[in-house]
Amino acid sequence: MARAPGLSVRLKLTLSYAGFLLLAGVLLLVAAWLFLDRAPHVGLILVPNYRLAVARAFAPTAAAALAFLLVFGLLGGWLLAGRMLAPLTRITDATRTASDGSLSHRIQLPGRGDEFRELADAFDTMLARLEAHVAEQRRFAANASHELRTPLAVSKTLLELARTDPDQDTGTIIERLHTVNTRAIDTTEALLVLSRANQGTFTREPVDLSLLAEEATETLLPLAERHGVTIETSGELTPALGSQTLLLQLTTNLVQNAIVHNLTEGGTVRVHTAVRPRSVLLTVENTGDPLTPQQVSTLTEPFQRGTERLHTGHAGVGLGLAIVKTITGAHDGTLTLTPRTGGGLNVTVELPAPHSK
Structure with missing residues (x-):
C-alpha cells in the first residue's frame, strides 16, 4: 500500500515531549507571574512601580527559561524516544528480512517483559511456525x-x-x-x-460420527474379508459439527489403513465412537506388527507408507493419515496416534462437541 511520506514516530515523540515540557514551563511561569502580581495587594512587597519593574526583570528570564526548556525538551525527547523505540527498530529489521524470504532470523529481544517484547516474542513464534x-x-x-x-x-x-x-x-x-x-x-x-x-472451505453441518463409522466399515468389508481381518464397531450416537464428506473420508481412511496395515492372518480392527462433556471421539484400533513411538510420529507425514508393514500389492498412495491429520485440524480437532502393546496402532480423533462451539 503506497503512502505519502510523513514524520517519523521518533520525531513525533520528540515534538510531543518537547511540547509537553514547554507547556509545563509556560504554566509554571504563569503561576509565578500571578504570584508576583498579587504580592503588592497582600502586603508582601511595597515597591513603587512594582509591576513595571517585575515585568522588565521577569520577561528576559522567562524567555531564557522557555528557550532552555525547548532545547532541553527536543534533545532529551530525541534521546528518550530513540531509546524507547530501539526494540521497534529491531522488529522492523526482522520484518524486512522475513519479507525478503529469510525465515530463519529471530528477534530474540532481551530484557524483561513489556509490550515491545511481547510483540517480538509473538513475531518470533509466527516466524518459527511459518518456517x-x-x-x-x-x-x-x-x-x-x-x-x-x-x-x-x-x-x-x-x-x-x-x-x-x-x-x-x-x-x-x-x-x-x-x-x-x-x-x-x-x-x-x-x-x-x-x-x-x-x-477449510467447507460448510459445517450436524454429523453423526457413529453413522459415518458404520458406513465406512460396510464399504470396506470386502477389503477386510480379502485380508482376513475382522471389523468390530461399537459406540453411541456421536453428534459432531463439520463436513460430512470430509469426515467420511477421514473415517474411511482410518479404517482402510487399519485393515491394510494388519496381521497377515487373524487381524482385528475395532472402531469405537464416544461422547465427552466438551468433545466427541472416534477411535480406530488395529492389530499388527510392533511399532516404536519414533515410527508412529512419522506416519502422518505425506507419502510415509511404513513399507515394512504393508502387504504386497496394496501400497496405497501414502496420503491416508496425512489427509486424516489435515481434516482433523480443519475441524479444530486433535489427532493422537499410539502404538499398541503387542503390535498395531491406536488412532483417536477428538473433535469439539457441537454445544462447545
Whole structure:
C-alpha cells in the first residue's frame, strides 16, 4: 500500500515531549507571574512601580527559561524516544528480512517483559511456525512431484515399448497401463482432498460420527474379508459439527489403513465412537506388527507408507493419515496416534462437541 511520506514516530515523540515540557514551563511561569502580581495587594512587597519593574526583570528570564526548556525538551525527547523505540527498530529489521524470504532470523529481544517484547516474542513464534510450514510445503511438493512423476514415467516406458515392439502382448501392456493410471488418479484425488481440507472451505453441518463409522466399515468389508481381518464397531450416537464428506473420508481412511496395515492372518480392527462433556471421539484400533513411538510420529507425514508393514500389492498412495491429520485440524480437532502393546496402532480423533462451539 503506497503512502505519502510523513514524520517519523521518533520525531513525533520528540515534538510531543518537547511540547509537553514547554507547556509545563509556560504554566509554571504563569503561576509565578500571578504570584508576583498579587504580592503588592497582600502586603508582601511595597515597591513603587512594582509591576513595571517585575515585568522588565521577569520577561528576559522567562524567555531564557522557555528557550532552555525547548532545547532541553527536543534533545532529551530525541534521546528518550530513540531509546524507547530501539526494540521497534529491531522488529522492523526482522520484518524486512522475513519479507525478503529469510525465515530463519529471530528477534530474540532481551530484557524483561513489556509490550515491545511481547510483540517480538509473538513475531518470533509466527516466524518459527511459518518456517516450519514452508519447509513442510516444500517437502510435500517435492514428494508429490516424485509420486506423480513415477507413474507417468512408467506409462511413457510402456507406451514406447508398445510402439517400438509390435510383438509385445498388447493385453499385458494395457493391463499394466491401467494399473499405473489408476494409481496416478488415486494420488491426484488424494492431493485434491488434502488441498480442500487445508483451505477449510467447507460448510459445517450436524454429523453423526457413529453413522459415518458404520458406513465406512460396510464399504470396506470386502477389503477386510480379502485380508482376513475382522471389523468390530461399537459406540453411541456421536453428534459432531463439520463436513460430512470430509469426515467420511477421514473415517474411511482410518479404517482402510487399519485393515491394510494388519496381521497377515487373524487381524482385528475395532472402531469405537464416544461422547465427552466438551468433545466427541472416534477411535480406530488395529492389530499388527510392533511399532516404536519414533515410527508412529512419522506416519502422518505425506507419502510415509511404513513399507515394512504393508502387504504386497496394496501400497496405497501414502496420503491416508496425512489427509486424516489435515481434516482433523480443519475441524479444530486433535489427532493422537499410539502404538499398541503387542503390535498395531491406536488412532483417536477428538473433535469439539457441537454445544462447545
